[in-house]
Amino acid sequence: MRRILIAEDDPHITSFVRRGLRAAGYDTADAADGHTALLMARSGMFDLVLLDIGLGGIDGFDVLARLRGEGVATPVIILTARDSVIDTVRGLEGGANDYVTKPFQFAEVLARVRLRIGDGEGRPSGPMLVHDDVRVDIRARTVTVAGEVRELTSREFSLLEVLLENRGQVLSRDQLIGHVWGMDFDPASNVVDVYVRALRGKIGAERIETVRGAGYRFR
Structure with missing residues (x-):
């Protein structure tokens, strides 16, 4: 089973995304601040990270920069309320694989997750x-x-x-x-x-x- 880290400081959003991912066949774990997210993402235990930019401690951009600087290649999808072109470019050029702005429909997040790591049960996803x-x-x-x-x-x-x-x-x-x-x-x-x-x-x-x-x- 694929495992996803949800790095998000809003418990409502975390719960919403967690329920949807688990219903789709994924295992999940949560991190509510930047330091915890960085520590967990470094562990190699996750197939993908959903990363909020506005994390406490160190923000999502910093978490991403440190991960990529250490050679951690785990796919990262940024989830954020920041929708400016500057922030989008910064995230993608900083090593994010995708970028989703809030508010979002879960179906969009799920489609992007599947694009990066496939189906939660290991079955090839198709059209x-x-x-x-x-x-x-x-x-x-x-x-x-x-x-x-x-x-x-x-x-x-x-x-x-x-x-x-x-x-x-x-x-x-x-x-x-x-x-x-x-x-x-x-x-x-x-x-x-x-x-x-x-x-x-x-x-x-x-x-x-x-x-x-x-x-x-x-x-």
């Missing part, structure tokens, strides 16, 4: 998700059911993608909101139920099961 007669082409953004093309909105497609990637596993409404709508979306909204209902109408109601008090899962 096609297939289960029985449901086929989802990630690159072409198309869905077919029993050979028939189904027209989905962007959100419906993302929701189906998350459910199908985690088929058989119950995903809570909070997890689905984080994956599809982003961490800054109102968790009290009924948007998940609305979109599940719409998705069922397009791919078949029997494919998405409601688990009372827990969430939804793709059968």
Whole structure:
């Protein structure tokens, strides 16, 4: 199982990212300040580091510079609220492999993680998700059911993608909101139920099961 270090000083963001990564099959560990992040990233125990710039002690830029200066080649994806071109260039030229600005949708972070280190269970990630007669082409953004093309909105497609990637596993409404709508979306909204209902109408109601008090899962 791939292991990811989440170096982030905001516990809400850390929890949000941790839940999503673990649901996707990754193991995680946390570091809430720069000194701890540097120590853990040096250990060689991680396949990737998600690195916040605004860490206490020493900031993320300094952590990155020290890691690269010591020859640590572990992939680093910067997560930060700083979205200026200067900061982006500084991060990438300093040795970061990617750069994601806050607020973000978890699906974007997951896609970038998979691009760098692949699937959490060690399976090669590909552009096609297939289960029985449901086929989802990630690159072409198309869905077919029993050979028939189904027209989905962007959100419906993302929701189906998350459910199908985690088929058989119950995903809570909070997890689905984080994956599809982003961490800054109102968790009290009924948007998940609305979109599940719409998705069922397009791919078949029997494919998405409601688990009372827990969430939804793709059968």
